[in-house]
Amino acid sequence: MATVTNWIDHLNKPAEEVAGAIYPGAGSSETLLVILGFVVWIGWHVLTARSESEELERLSRKRHGANDHKSNIAEW
Amino acid sequence: MTDQLGALTTIFTEFYYWVTVVLMFLIHVGFCMYEVGASRYKHHQHTLMKNTMLIPLVTVTWFLFGWWIYWAFPTGPGLAPSIMNESTALITDDSAFSATWYKATSDLMAVNLGDHISGVFWAAFLLFSWTAASIVSGAIIERITTFAFGILAIAIGSVFWTIDAAWGWHFDGWMLKLLGYHDAYASGVIHAIAGGFALGVLMVLGPRIGKFSSSGEPRNIGPRNPWLVTVGLFLIYTGFWGFYAACNIPIFDLGPEYGMEGISYWTATNIYVTPTTLSGITFNFLMSLSGGLLAGYWIAKGDPFWTYSSGLAGVICASAGNDLYHPIQAMIIGMIGVVIAYKLHYWVERKFKIDDAVGAVAVHGYAGFVGLVICGFVLNGYPSSGYSVGAMWDGTTYATINPLGQFIGALIMFVVLGLIPGYVIAKILHGMGKLRIPRDVEIAGLDYEMMESAKKDERAVSSATR
Numbered sequence: 001m002a003t004v005t006n007w008i009d010h011l012n013k014p015a016e017e018v019a020g021a022i023y024p025g026a027g028s029s030e031t032l033l034v035i036l037g038f039v040v041w042i043g044w045h046v047l048t049a050r051s052e053s054e055e056l057e058r059l060s061r062k063r064h065g066a067n068d069h070k071s072n073i074a075e076w
Numbered sequence: 077m078t079d080q081l082g083a084l085t086t087i088f089t090e091f092y093y094w095v096t097v098v099l100m101f102l103i104h105v106g107f108c109m110y111e112v113g114a115s116r117y118k119h120h121q122h123t124l125m126k127n128t129m130l131i132p133l134v135t136v137t138w139f140l141f142g143w144w145i146y147w148a149f150p151t152g153p154g155l156a157p158s159i160m161n162e163s164t165a166l167i168t169d170d171s172a173f174s175a176t177w178y179k180a181t182s183d184l185m186a187v188n189l190g191d192h193i194s195g196v197f198w199a200a201f202l203l204f205s206w207t208a209a210s211i212v213s214g215a216i217i218e219r220i221t222t223f224a225f226g227i228l229a230i231a232i233g234s235v236f237w238t239i240d241a242a243w244g245w246h247f248d249g250w251m252l253k254l255l256g257y258h259d260a261y262a263s264g265v266i267h268a269i270a271g272g273f274a275l276g277v278l279m280v281l282g283p284r285i286g287k288f289s290s291s292g293e294p295r296n297i298g299p300r301n302p303w304l305v306t307v308g309l310f311l312i313y314t315g316f317w318g319f320y321a322a323c324n325i326p327i328f329d330l331g332p333e334y335g336m337e338g339i340s341y342w343t344a345t346n347i348y349v350t351p352t353t354l355s356g357i358t359f360n361f362l363m364s365l366s367g368g369l370l371a372g373y374w375i376a377k378g379d380p381f382w383t384y385s386s387g388l389a390g391v392i393c394a395s396a397g398n399d400l401y402h403p404i405q406a407m408i409i410g411m412i413g414v415v416i417a418y419k420l421h422y423w424v425e426r427k428f429k430i431d432d433a434v435g436a437v438a439v440h441g442y443a444g445f446v447g448l449v450i451c452g453f454v455l456n457g458y459p460s461s462g463y464s465v466g467a468m469w470d471g472t473t474y475a476t477i478n479p480l481g482q483f484i485g486a487l488i489m490f491v492v493l494g495l496i497p498g499y500v501i502a503k504i505l506h507g508m509g510k511l512r513i514p515r516d517v518e519i520a521g522l523d524y525e526m527m528e529s530a531k532k533d534e535r536a537v538s539s540a541t542r
Contacts, residue, residue: 052222
């Protein structure tokens with residue numbers, strides 16, 4: 001996975017070979033990583049939308065008044 | 077980077093943009109403070125989290141596709157050929173200006189010893205994206221779902237403002253060539269579009285409960301924590317300095333760039349690669365800020381909320397031409413923008429029952445729009461680019477700055493890329509039942525459950541003696 005295993009050897013290469021990507025998996029893993037990025041992004045929306053809907057429904061059913069939250073404040 | 081001068085220039089530029097990113101982070105800190113200060117106690121925590129979560133959402137999507145859009149669409153596509161390589165398809169070609177290099181799968185979008193600038197340049201634009209989304213966030217507090225705001229933030233932050241930046245901010249943008257569009261510090265490309273987008277969302281979202289009386293008279297729901305609002309706006313001012321610096325290229329030799337044989341001219345330039353100076357824009361930033369504050373204090377009769385916001389509106393209004401204005405011109409333009417934005421805010425509120433909780437549509441949208449139009453008159457005849465000057469509608473050269481082009485540009489920013497997408501996406505979310513929180517939750521307060529679950533511990537702590 002390591003793209004560079006020896007910096008001295010790497011920097012001694014021709015300039016066009018030195019100037020390049022040095023992250024792990026360079027040249028072979030980018031597409032997979034981007035797909036993973038999309039999955040994390042969309043997945044987050046799905047998970048949090050579900051929990052937000054549940055929270056809003058639960059709170060809505062309780063029908064608290066506009067000033068009820070003040071009883072939850074212990075000190076100002 | 078094989079010679080010392082080249083290395084110094086490269087590392088200086090890399091560091092320059094990196095510093096602007098750090099400074100611009102303060103804009104978001106300011107927006108968070110400002111929004112929480114403007115919201116009511118029972119909504120504080122959700123208000124804060126809504127604005128905070130736009131950071132990762134816009135950042136991830138900016139990496140996945142937002143940055144690519146900026147490089148893909150300067151030519152429309154198909155509206156005007158690239159001046160640089162005559163291509164009309166920067167999306168797919170393999171030129172030096174191609175969007176191909178900025179796809180998320182590109183090896184330039186990571187640590188790469190052949191590229192010392194893409195990441196910091198990407199981040200500078202990303203911070204602009206956060207700002208665009210954060211402007212919308214303030215207007216819609218206390219009644220939108222976090223899910224809906226997340227979608228809207230991505231739409232404005234990683235899609236629509238990026239398209240406008242490609243069209244009107246990229247040095248090869250078709251709006252420069254066809255319209256002579258000029259917007260050096262983003263009156264339109266950030267502020268007018270974000271203000272227009274917020275207005276589109278507000279038209280669907282509706283006002284907060286209690287904002288209007290049964291007879292339709294608006295009620296003032298003032299900031300709950302004026303000190304948080306104050307510090308927040310000061311931080312936004314501070315971050316705005318970083319934004320101005322980020323809109324410049326710090327050091328550039330224009331002689332060879334313009335094809336002038338044997339001539340070397342090193343200077344800072346604006347984003348359109350025409351000369352300006354950090355000195356000049358410092359004059360104008362402060363004078364337009366002062367003009368905004370003076371006008372705001374006067375027209376709002378010393379109201380702190382509007383006076384602070386007016387300082388920001390003053391800068392926003394003058395920003396389109398602050399690379400070239402005289403400082404007194406910048407001050408007067410800032411004043412004009414504030415008066416128009418303030419008057420329009422209350423007219424729209426009364427007439428259309430629009431509840432813009434923090435005045436974002438006015439401060440960013442109206443002031444930005446007006447600033448673009450004024451710029452067309454004051455800078456009429458200046459080149460919109462240093463590369464060549466041609467006629468309006470030509471498309472193969474760059475039109476000069478002119479009033480009609482700026483007015484059309486303002487409409488594109490505020491209405492076409494701002495208001496309409498905001499309205500349409502909000503309508504879709506509304507149709508899905510995902511846009512607005514339930515009425516009972518709005519009355520109880522979004523934070524009710526959080527506060528209730530902490531109540532037992534809070535009471536124990538507050539009465540504890542040891």
